[in-house]
Amino acid sequence: MADLKQVTDASFSVDVEKSSGVFVLDFWATWCGPCRMMEPVLKEIAAENMPGVTIGQLNVDENPQTAMKFEVMSIPTFLIFKNGVQVKRLTGAMPKAKLVDEIKGA
Numbered sequence: 001m002a003d004l005k006q007v008t009d010a011s012f013s014v015d016v017e018k019s020s021g022v023f024v025l026d027f028w029a030t031w032c033g034p035c036r037m038m039e040p041v042l043k044e045i046a047a048e049n050m051p052g053v054t055i056g057q058l059n060v061d062e063n064p065q066t067a068m069k070f071e072v073m074s075i076p077t078f079l080i081f082k083n084g085v086q087v088k089r090l091t092g093a094m095p096k097a098k099l100v101d102e103i104k105g106a
Helices: 012-017 033-047 064-069 096-104
Strands: 022-028 053-059 077-082 085-091
Touching: 012 022, 012 053, 022 033, 022 096, 033 053, 033 096, 077 096, 085 096
Parallel strands: 022 053
Antiparallel strands: 022 077, 077 085
């Protein structure tokens, strides 16, 4: 399994907004059961080395500014960016196949 890119309020602009390709950002927290369920799924997807796709996580407790900026009200929330622009928003735990389909459709 691959590690996920850890994004912070301070690194968001460089890591996500200035990225090329597709960036999937998981808004999560350590106390969130569905978030913990999705982490191995995200690591599997990251390990599959989809060309041009980066998978990252942003802890909403440690980085509230970015969560507020994107009005993240429930977690997990997945924002999919293409060349730094948000193109999709998904909320809640889901099967790996659905998430992969959403990423490929971005």
